[in-house]
Amino acid sequence: MTATAVEASPSSVAPAASVARGYRFELVKLFAQWRIRLLVLACWIAPAVFVAAVSQQSSLPVDTLFGRWMGTTGWAGSLVVLGFAGSYALPLLTSVVAGDVFAAEDRLGTWRHLLVAVRSPRRIFLAKTLASLTVILLLVVGLWASSVIGGLVGAGNGPLIGLDGHVLSGGQAAGLVLLAWVCALGPTLSLAAIGLLGSVALGRSPMGLLLPVVFALLMQLAQLLPLSVPVRMALPGYAFISWNGLFTSPIQSGPLVVGVAVSLVWTVVATALAYFLFLRRDFTNLTHDGSVGRAVTAGVLPLAGLLAVSIGVLAAATPSSGSGITQDKVQRSVATAFGHLYRLQTQQLNRPVVTEVQLQTAAACVKGGGSGTNEGPGNDWHCTVTWHLPGAAATGSAIYQLDVTSDGRYVADGDGPKEVNGYFLVHTSQGDAPNPLWQFDGNVELFPATPKG
Template sequence: MTTTTTSAPLTSRPTTAAAPERTTRRPGTGTVLRWEIAKLVAQARSRYALLVCLIAPIAIVLVFNGQQQTPSDTIYGRQIHTSGYAGPLFILAFGSQWIFPILAALVAGDIFANEDQHGTWKTILTRSVTRSQIFWAKTLAATMFTLVSMVVLAASTIVSSLLIVGTQPLTGLSGQVIPSGTAFPLVLAGWATALAPQVGFTALSILLSVKTRNPAAGVAAPVALALIMQLIGTLGGIDLTRRFLLTTPLDSWHGLLAEHRFYGPLTFGLAVSAGWTAVCLACAYVSLRRRDITGG
């Protein structure tokens, strides 16, 4: 008996479309910037610095307000008891000599050298990011910290001084009386003039951070250079050199408090600050791009 097996006709099965390949999107500069900001927020040094900027002016105003003597050796020190607008200008003048360079270098002087200290350059470069992205993200993060610290310091100084001392009229640098309504925007403008040279000091700190590869040197060297610039600025006979120093624009707010306001030093100071910023960042960028960091 013969059994005949009938095979079913072959039917073409529909082919399933291949799953689309996942395209891995490379992180951009904004992503790297968020990393850097997250790292700054996690650092106790950054948080404590902002806390000091918030609390220290209040303590300074309270101490001087409770003393009979005034710091007459600093501009607007004599008026610190008679007008709440004098305190912010006094701290602005004092801060430009000592505090501002430290604030600029605190993060910027360490932000690149810290990678050398911990040997993490190869690690961050394996995240599909370029050296250019890392450079600009770190530069933006350091600049943002400098500007935020300045805003916090200015706001705390102005508000605490006005609340504790009062809103009495201010005596200008030419002896004229400045009403409260006029003094307030002038004080704000005076503090705003410090932002451009602060960005310049940040760029200088970034350059030294890249060049020295040492966090301590990156933070201390800009402060030492600022002191040297101030010393040079006090010497006579070198007025032309003094105009191109990065510390000179920090005094450009004086023209705003004169009876007949003059803006020449302010305009020239902005140009000087921009020049320092551009040259320092260009040198730092080229140095980082050419560096051999395969060893760490």
């Protein structure tokens, strides 16, 4: 007998798995985790319950942006949830999903099995990235939809008061709320990309999982500092703040566009760095725990360089310098908001209709008693607002104490006279109602004021 050698033909080798098949497989693996399923349920249920419950309370979160209007319109609740999500929820969600999508294979020791099945590191990276992105988008959509539903059920489709006092109809508020959530996707994607980078670079180390949360915390701390405008806007999380500009008239689009663009650039660069590191790792090392040196040279240093370049570009392109908060901007913002809100109070009290042009509202603001430069953030801004009523000889006057934060947001606290802004309720023909002039939120545009058309 003679032995016959049989060679395997090329057609007998199984083809490499496609990206679509790898993507579906990664989605199944993600949704098989109890924590992912729990997060999906929480994002689709918890905001609705929270907003609906708070909207029915007599004590509202007035220290939160748009919180004072949660009892009158459902759209305010969704914006309150967005503010909380940008600070806490979204960094945590990106950490759990993107920060663990590669590191999980290191902990389980399954890289060899995955490589045998797919036979393409590039397709593995693309499938895992797309799957984590899909889950994150599902969670963000859940937060938005749930908060909107809870708000409409709890407070209805009422008008929303903008950050300059102008009234937005229910339809206008719906579109702007949706746009604000869409803009928040920019910094969310940048955090997800940083999570991917940490998951690839640090392997089984828990720091890879915590990286988006730590990075988001550092950005929040930086925003509290008296940074110059170019430095503030060069941070990828600035769009979590600059969506406030959507709720002024005209819209403060400059900071928002810059914030979203910067976050998208960070998303591309961080994802490319993660891809670069992933293709160069040694999958034969079963005890791979990442390389701190490589994480620094191929991760931290390039992102630090990107931050430096962004600051330089924005410093050359933007006309603002310093904090961007000046006396003229504060006075203009307070006067505009007061004029709009005074008309709203006039409607509540069934007084004769008056326009902003007739009121001729003006504000005189000083910081710290006027002995300094009258610019920058602080809780020592003092404003005196004056206005004229048609047919009246006397000039109306009201006093406000302002707390202006580093990002331009401020709370104006009325300090009299009592019949104008010294009490939190006004007596209307339908009963007591919140006084819109008692306290109000405003926003100082860090760019030079947008000219009105």
